[in-house]
Amino acid sequence: MTKILVVGSSGLLGSWFSEEATKLKSKLNWTIKTVSKSHIADYQGDFSDWTFANSCMQEFKPAIIINLVALTDVDRCEREPHEAYQLHMGVPENISRYMQTEKNCWALQISTDQVYDGEGYKKEENVSIKNIYSLSKRAGEMALPADRTVVLRTNFFGRSVSGHRKSFTDWAYGAFLSNERITLFSDSIFNPLHGRTVAKMMCEVIQNPRFGIFNLGSHEGLSKADFVIYFAKLVGVHKEIYTVSKSVSVPDRARRPLNMLMDVSKFETTYNLPLPSLKEEINKTKDEYHV
Numbered sequence: 001m002t003k004i005l006v007v008g009s010s011g012l013l014g015s016w017f018s019e020e021a022t023k024l025k026s027k028l029n030w031t032i033k034t035v036s037k038s039h040i041a042d043y044q045g046d047f048s049d050w051t052f053a054n055s056c057m058q059e060f061k062p063a064i065i066i067n068l069v070a071l072t073d074v075d076r077c078e079r080e081p082h083e084a085y086q087l088h089m090g091v092p093e094n095i096s097r098y099m100q101t102e103k104n105c106w107a108l109q110i111s112t113d114q115v116y117d118g119e120g121y122k123k124e125e126n127v128s129i130k131n132i133y134s135l136s137k138r139a140g141e142m143a144l145p146a147d148r149t150v151v152l153r154t155n156f157f158g159r160s161v162s163g164h165r166k167s168f169t170d171w172a173y174g175a176f177l178s179n180e181r182i183t184l185f186s187d188s189i190f191n192p193l194h195g196r197t198v199a200k201m202m203c204e205v206i207q208n209p210r211f212g213i214f215n216l217g218s219h220e221g222l223s224k225a226d227f228v229i230y231f232a233k234l235v236g237v238h239k240e241i242y243t244v245s246k247s248v249s250v251p252d253r254a255r256r257p258l259n260m261l262m263d264v265s266k267f268e269t270t271y272n273l274p275l276p277s278l279k280e281e282i283n284k285t286k287d288e289y290h291v
């Protein structure tokens, strides 16, 4: 039996992971326990608090700890840096502290494509930090023991199954349905995956961990403007409710990276798992959104 503790299980990615892991857990003999702060889970509380975190880990004695905790509101991280560090570093620090005594335990840390900026598809070492969100996420990666941690830097979309967290495509779909005027950015470029694909890849990693930092994204990335227009046409809600603009022109918000494209070849070769193109991934949303 492999005991897996999922911290941040009730969020966007945690809900996709839960669905994928449920399909596999009896076949692979996984026992999964979950942690969330304000939603129902096996353990409910603040995992950045050592007393709570330690009591969960000591009771369950996990062999694998998956960390999905995040404050993904980039502007709030900039306004509340203490909170951002408390979560993005405090949770990995607590996991790391437990791993110091439990030498057979390893961690799967989910990180972000926001640690990149600049031309082209970036390799894992080409980090370029632009804001508190990405700095605190990078610090969280470094708080875990490198020889027993898999870090997956990723981004994702798709119809949320979490019940309380909306994805990027949920936001776009809602805007088209309600005729809300939106601004789409032509200078913000990324190569995310469908959240379900990220969850499937997490399940692959659990079965055959190779420690290190890996980019996990799609091929042939798009600007956020081209992404939303392609998605809206695909799901049949496209109409001219949007303005295409540059993200650098928006005042009063945290600085953001513009080009988050990730080179995913290290993950593909190490895990021997080919990754799809971004349009193939967007095509998976066609049956998820119905007008």
Ligand SMILES: NC(=O)c1ccc[n+]([C@@H]2O[C@H](COP(=O)([O-])OP(=O)(O)OC[C@H]3O[C@@H](n4cnc5c(N)ncnc54)[C@H](OP(=O)(O)O)[C@@H]3O)[C@@H](O)[C@H]2O)c1
Residues within 6 Å of the ligand: 007, 008, 009, 010, 011, 012, 013, 014, 035, 036, 037, 038, 039, 040, 045, 046, 047, 048, 067, 068, 069, 070, 071, 072, 087, 110, 111, 112, 113, 137, 154, 155, 156, 165
């Ligand atoms: N969302 C994105 O677009 C995106 C893009 C790139 C990378 N990522 C990364 O992907 C990972 C998952 O993100 P997500 O979007 O799934 O996040 P999310 O939806 O905000 O979920 C965060 C989870 O963490 C839990 N949590 C928050 N504070 C906690 C605490 N102090 N103690 C215990 N649990 C706590 C939340 O529980 P409650 O809800 O019960 O409070 C929730 O289950 C993160 O590492 C994030 O950086 C996300």
